[in-house]
Amino acid sequence: MKQIGLFLFAVLLFSACNKEDETVVVQYKASNGYSNTQIKYRDAEGVLVSGNIDFPGGEDVWTYGFDGKKGDIVFISAIYYDSTSSITLQILLDGKIFKEATSNNETDEILTISGTIPYYNE
Amino acid sequence: MYKYLLSTVGILWHILIFAQGNPLFTGYVFDRQSGLPIENVDVRVLETKYGTTTDDRGFFEFRKLSPGTSTFLFNHIAYFQVKEKIELRPGEKNEVEIYLSPNSTDLAELVVEADNRRTAVISRLPYVQTKIFKQQIEENAVRDIGGLLRGSNNIGGIRKGGGAIDPVVRGFKFSELNVQIDNGLKIEGGCPNRMDPATAQIDPLNVKEIEVLKGPYALRYGTSFGGVINIKTMEIPKNEKFELHIKALQGFESNWNGNKSLINISGGNKKLFFSLTGGQKKYGNYKDGNGKEVKSQFTKQDFGGYFGFKLAKNQSLVLNYKNASGKNTRFPALPMDERLEQTHLTSLDYKAEEIGDFFQSIYVKLYNSDVNHKMDNKYRAVSDTVVAVSDIHAVNRGFRSEGVFGIKSVEFHFGIDFENVLKDGERVKTMIKQYTLPVKTEKLWNKGQIRNLGFFLTYEQNLNDFDLSASVRLDMNQAESDKISVSLPIPGDIYSYGTDSIQSDYTNFSMSLGATYHFTESFSVSLSLGRGVRSPDMTERFIILLPIGYDNFDYLGNPQLEPEANNQADLTLKYKDDRKGVFQFNMFYSFVDNFIIGKRLPPNEQRPISKGVIGVKQFVNGGNARFQGFELGWFSPEKGKPGIQVLASYTYATLDEVQRYVVEAGFPIRDETILNDALPEIPPFESTITVFYPFFKGKLKPEISVRMVAAQNHVSDAFYENTAPGFTIANFLLRYDYNKNFMVSGGVDNIFDKAYYEHLNRNVVGSNISLYEPGRVFYLNLIFRIWQ
Numbered sequence: 001m002k003q004i005g006l007f008l009f010a011v012l013l014f015s016a017c018n019k020e021d022e023t024v025v026v027q028y029k030a031s032n033g034y035s036n037t038q039i040k041y042r043d044a045e046g047v048l049v050s051g052n053i054d055f056p057g058g059e060d061v062w063t064y065g066f067d068g069k070k071g072d073i074v075f076i077s078a079i080y081y082d083s084t085s086s087i088t089l090q091i092l093l094d095g096k097i098f099k100e101a102t103s104n105n106e107t108d109e110i111l112t113i114s115g116t117i118p119y120y121n122e
Numbered sequence: 123m124y125k126y127l128l129s130t131v132g133i134l135w136h137i138l139i140f141a142q143g144n145p146l147f148t149g150y151v152f153d154r155q156s157g158l159p160i161e162n163v164d165v166r167v168l169e170t171k172y173g174t175t176t177d178d179r180g181f182f183e184f185r186k187l188s189p190g191t192s193t194f195l196f197n198h199i200a201y202f203q204v205k206e207k208i209e210l211r212p213g214e215k216n217e218v219e220i221y222l223s224p225n226s227t228d229l230a231e232l233v234v235e236a237d238n239r240r241t242a243v244i245s246r247l248p249y250v251q252t253k254i255f256k257q258q259i260e261e262n263a264v265r266d267i268g269g270l271l272r273g274s275n276n277i278g279g280i281r282k283g284g285g286a287i288d289p290v291v292r293g294f295k296f297s298e299l300n301v302q303i304d305n306g307l308k309i310e311g312g313c314p315n316r317m318d319p320a321t322a323q324i325d326p327l328n329v330k331e332i333e334v335l336k337g338p339y340a341l342r343y344g345t346s347f348g349g350v351i352n353i354k355t356m357e358i359p360k361n362e363k364f365e366l367h368i369k370a371l372q373g374f375e376s377n378w379n380g381n382k383s384l385i386n387i388s389g390g391n392k393k394l395f396f397s398l399t400g401g402q403k404k405y406g407n408y409k410d411g412n413g414k415e416v417k418s419q420f421t422k423q424d425f426g427g428y429f430g431f432k433l434a435k436n437q438s439l440v441l442n443y444k445n446a447s448g449k450n451t452r453f454p455a456l457p458m459d460e461r462l463e464q465t466h467l468t469s470l471d472y473k474a475e476e477i478g479d480f481f482q483s484i485y486v487k488l489y490n491s492d493v494n495h496k497m498d499n500k501y502r503a504v505s506d507t508v509v510a511v512s513d514i515h516a517v518n519r520g521f522r523s524e525g526v527f528g529i530k531s532v533e534f535h536f537g538i539d540f541e542n543v544l545k546d547g548e549r550v551k552t553m554i555k556q557y558t559l560p561v562k563t564e565k566l567w568n569k570g571q572i573r574n575l576g577f578f579l580t581y582e583q584n585l586n587d588f589d590l591s592a593s594v595r596l597d598m599n600q601a602e603s604d605k606i607s608v609s610l611p612i613p614g615d616i617y618s619y620g621t622d623s624i625q626s627d628y629t630n631f632s633m634s635l636g637a638t639y640h641f642t643e644s645f646s647v648s649l650s651l652g653r654g655v656r657s658p659d660m661t662e663r664f665i666i667l668l669p670i671g672y673d674n675f676d677y678l679g680n681p682q683l684e685p686e687a688n689n690q691a692d693l694t695l696k697y698k699d700d701r702k703g704v705f706q707f708n709m710f711y712s713f714v715d716n717f718i719i720g721k722r723l724p725p726n727e728q729r730p731i732s733k734g735v736i737g738v739k740q741f742v743n744g745g746n747a748r749f750q751g752f753e754l755g756w757f758s759p760e761k762g763k764p765g766i767q768v769l770a771s772y773t774y775a776t777l778d779e780v781q782r783y784v785v786e787a788g789f790p791i792r793d794e795t796i797l798n799d800a801l802p803e804i805p806p807f808e809s810t811i812t813v814f815y816p817f818f819k820g821k822l823k824p825e826i827s828v829r830m831v832a833a834q835n836h837v838s839d840a841f842y843e844n845t846a847p848g849f850t851i852a853n854f855l856l857r858y859d860y861n862k863n864f865m866v867s868g869g870v871d872n873i874f875d876k877a878y879y880e881h882l883n884r885n886v887v888g889s890n891i892s893l894y895e896p897g898r899v900f901y902l903n904l905i906f907r908i909w910q
Binding site for chain 2: 075077116
């Protein structure tokens with residue numbers, strides 16, 4: 001009985017590990033725009049998607065979300081052609097800002113934020 | 123090549139058909155006081171040359187003895203010797219139980235360890251053999267085999283991260299060492315930067331014994347250049363009755379916040395047996411002696427087992443499978459971290475023993491090792507602009523067969539081995555700062571393949587005062603690869619003659635001679651001479667522009683490299699005395715011709731493609747290298763208390779002539795020749811003193827060791843190698859065997875929290891600062907064992 005108890009203790013110790021959750025909720029966000037803005041972003045399948053945000057048409061904030069995995073590349077870029085416009089791009093991981101950048105009145109520059117979803121909690 | 127395999131197996135099988143059994147004599151040896159079985163008892167038949175040792179159940183057996191009365195000597199250093207005359211009757215099963223009385227009650231439980239340490243100090247071979255036993259692995263804070271080997275005489279290790287320390291034996295490393303598992307299984311690691319050397323593919327907790335044979339002398343195990351490291355994980359039971367063993371180990375470490383677990387269930391008898399094992403290790407980042415965090419975390423999981431049965435009384439077949447996986451292993455001294463490693467090791471072992479008086483045994487091993495390695499630079503500064511992910515698949519499959527025959531005091535080993543190494547891999551780069559997110563794919567290896575077929579013959583003879591040995595080995599080596607090309611900065615094939623120039627075939631001849639003269643029963647002198655020839659490895663032949671060296675260059679393979687040869691001599695003095703202890707002193711000198719080293723290519727010939735490197739080097743045969751040094755070991759007398767072990771070693775290695783690249787503003791501008799430059803990555807002089815004292819019949823054993831390492835100032839100018847300061851560290855270990863079911867050990871490594879690094883540790887990427895070793899570590903290991 002004592003031996004069985006020891007064995008069960010050992011098995012419990014060994015099985016104490018649990019599988020880590022690899023999923024991370026990714027959200028791209030574009031805001032503070034005043035003119036039509038072209039964007040490119042990397043979607044859940046890793047495909048580069050092009051789109052247009054119609055800020056003058058009433059769209060205040062554009063968002064796109066998906067479930068990503070640790071290590072995935074996240075990428076969004078934007079360009080606008082109205083010299084009075086601006087844009088703020090954000091990448092959020094599990095609701096927290098991971099990358100953020102703003103462009104004001106810079107029509108000749110493509111604003112890009114990118115990175116990889118961290119593997120480690122540090 | 124597989125026709126060789128088929129014909130070999132066929133020949134061996136025919137021989138086995140005619141194999142005959144012999145009378146059977148078995149027995150168990152027990153402690154007279156405790157009634158527990160005694161392991162490692164030397165059992166000798168005085169009228170013959172036969173002998174064996176008991177296993178952990180105290181069991182032994184003989185099959186080749188003739189009927190009649192024989193005298194058996196049972197010898198163990200902790201017990202009084204017993205001599206028994208036993209009559210063996212033909213056609214009967216002869217089984218005995220032998221009880222030995224402890225010769226010193228306090229020493230009784232200690233001596234297995236003491237015996238192990240002595241075996242590590244001195245061996246019967248004419249060259250140096252080092253052994254490490256499972257007890258040392260279980261009771262210490264061991265994370266990987268490379269780290270474990272670093273505690274042995276003249277064995278260093280290259281640290282690039284938390285684990286996977288790459289062994290360096292007398293200055294020889296990488297493919298200069300023949301690393302194998304269970305007498306023949308070889309592994310081709312996937313990583314070009316050796317995140318996953320063969321020694322990192324086996325959980326040390328699964329190891330029964332590690333044997334290191336230094337020098338180019340042991341030619342039975344494949345090409346031997348700088349030495350052979352044989353990692354043994356299998357134990358075949360010898361007991362008649364069915365037994366079930368369960369072992370569970372749990373270990374904890376501070377500093378790393380590390381934990382390791384293992385559970386093993388094994389059982390059977392000598393006819394049918396099995397072993398199933400699962401384990402895991404999870405370690406975080408450690409802090410060095412300055413309190414600075416080193417990004418070194420890793421997670422590993424292993425499972426597997428073996429199943430064996432007896433085909434006949436003297437024939438066994440064992441099927442073995444191991445699966446090892448690792449993920450998110452950090453290597454701060456490399457351009458990438460390991461993201462995922464998946465390894466499958468499969469082998470089938472056939473063994474026939476005690477076939478007859480002349481033809482004694484046959485051994486055949488078939489194996490396949492398969493490694494998938496994925497790594498990336500996502501935790502390097504450069505990943506802000508370029509994310510690089512490399513994926514490599516490496517396979518090594520082959521066989522080893524060996525037969526043993528003998529006449530009186532002469533024994534011959536002969537055999538064939540074959541390995542086929544395949545490697546393919548690519549690096550995918552994603553430019554994440556560019557608007558179109560471009561992706562580029564580059565080959566690291568392009569279906570590289572190396573085949574090696576070897577034939578060997580060894581001879582050993584024991585005369586009255588002389589032991590003689592000789593070995594010869596012939597290797598036929600062929601290699602090929604698909605086209606090697608790069609897309610940037612100069613598009614096109616690197617080798618303009620296409621695939622023809624990527625093929626290479628070599629025939630290599632290796633040989634060794636050894637002699638031991640026994641001046642007295644206590645004192646002997648051994649001389650070994652050997653020439654070991656090895657063909658270039660997969661990296662040296664076919665790597666496509668990666669920074670894999672000690673220096674900051676992209677390296678390019680060279681299919682036209684010639685084999686390099688190690689011509690070595692070892693002189694070994696051994697002395698064993700009941701009052702003075704065991705002493706061994708060895709001196710070695712090695713002359714390597716066609717030494718393989720990197721040579722810079724002019725920028726107009728090839729520019730680098732990796733970020734941050736200063737140029738391209740291609741592997742070439744760079745002339746001659748010389749290694750020389752010594753090893754010294756002393757162990758206090760068996761019956762003395764406390765037990766003391768002293769080890770000391772040194773290697774001095776130079777290159778006759780080498781090019782140094784004068785670097786200005788981060789780029790090489792011209793070359794200059796340096797004569798007699800130091801070889802890089804050679805460990806300095808070091809010495810370790812270990813003292814232990816057994817209490818309560820050896821159940822409680824404290825041990826303290828002090829390791830003193832000299833500064834390394836003999837460093838390579840050509841490689842801009844840094845000098846390294848000396849250091850002294852102290853470790854403490856306490857082991858307590860509560861009973862046969864439970865053992866606990868604990869201790870402190872680096873007691874004084876010294877901030878130090880080994881000379882062989884690589885520099886942290888992007889800096890000129892070596893990777894520091896862990897600061898103070900407290901650890902605790904619990905082992906449960908259940909026998910049924």
